[in-house]
Amino acid sequence: MAAPINRGPLSTSNVFYYVFTLISLYFSLDVVGTVADDITDFLLCRKCGHEIVRASQLINFPSKVALKQRNSTLGGVPEILIQQFKNPHGAHFEIITTIKADVIEDLQKYSDDTWFPNYSWWITTCPHCGQHTGWTYRINSKVTSTDGQPEEFYGLVLDNLLDLQEAESLIHFPKAYGF
Numbered sequence: 001m002a003a004p005i006n007r008g009p010l011s012t013s014n015v016f017y018y019v020f021t022l023i024s025l026y027f028s029l030d031v032v033g034t035v036a037d038d039i040t041d042f043l044l045c046r047k048c049g050h051e052i053v054r055a056s057q058l059i060n061f062p063s064k065v066a067l068k069q070r071n072s073t074l075g076g077v078p079e080i081l082i083q084q085f086k087n088p089h090g091a092h093f094e095i096i097t098t099i100k101a102d103v104i105e106d107l108q109k110y111s112d113d114t115w116f117p118n119y120s121w122w123i124t125t126c127p128h129c130g131q132h133t134g135w136t137y138r139i140n141s142k143v144t145s146t147d148g149q150p151e152e153f154y155g156l157v158l159d160n161l162l163d164l165q166e167a168e169s170l171i172h173f174p175k176a177y178g179f
């Protein structure tokens with residue numbers, strides 16, 4: 001037969017137990033869950049971990065001069081267009097395109113050798129560590145018929161980014177840290 005349940009007044013140890021349980025629930029269900037949901041869709045600078053772009057802000061902007069095109073899931077967003085280009089020095093880059101990015105733009109404007117016809121380009125770097133992130137593209141002012149094309153967007157070098165979801169799957173914190 002089971003021992004009778006003690007229904008007497010709360011002892012000090014019982015109070016500690018309830019408080020501990022409530023705090024545990026708060027952290028396990030609320031805080032950690034919310035933060036994780038908010039940050040899983042970022043692509044980070046591969047060198048320093050700075051948040052460069054939200055995956056939800058990526059756009060598919062195909063270029064006629066791309067050597068190859070493929071689709072992939074990035075930051076949990078499916079069917080992201082990845083395009084391969086070659087620069088005049090023979091270097092190959094895989095590029096994704098986005099309407100917004102947290103990068104620093106170089107002052108020098110280039111109009112030749114553009115991978116997106118009718119757009120000029122500026123080199124961009126990570127604001128935290130200076131790593132090359134890609135280029136800003138701005139539509140040339142003489143172009144009048146834009147066909148719904150964005151006036152400005154960013155091309156980002158896929159190799160220089162780290163998918164946060166991918167990174168999290170590689171990192172396992174010891175349980176003692178409470179994560």
Ligand SMILES: [Zn+2]
Pocket residue numbers: 045046047048049050126127128129130131
């Ligand atoms: Zn960086």
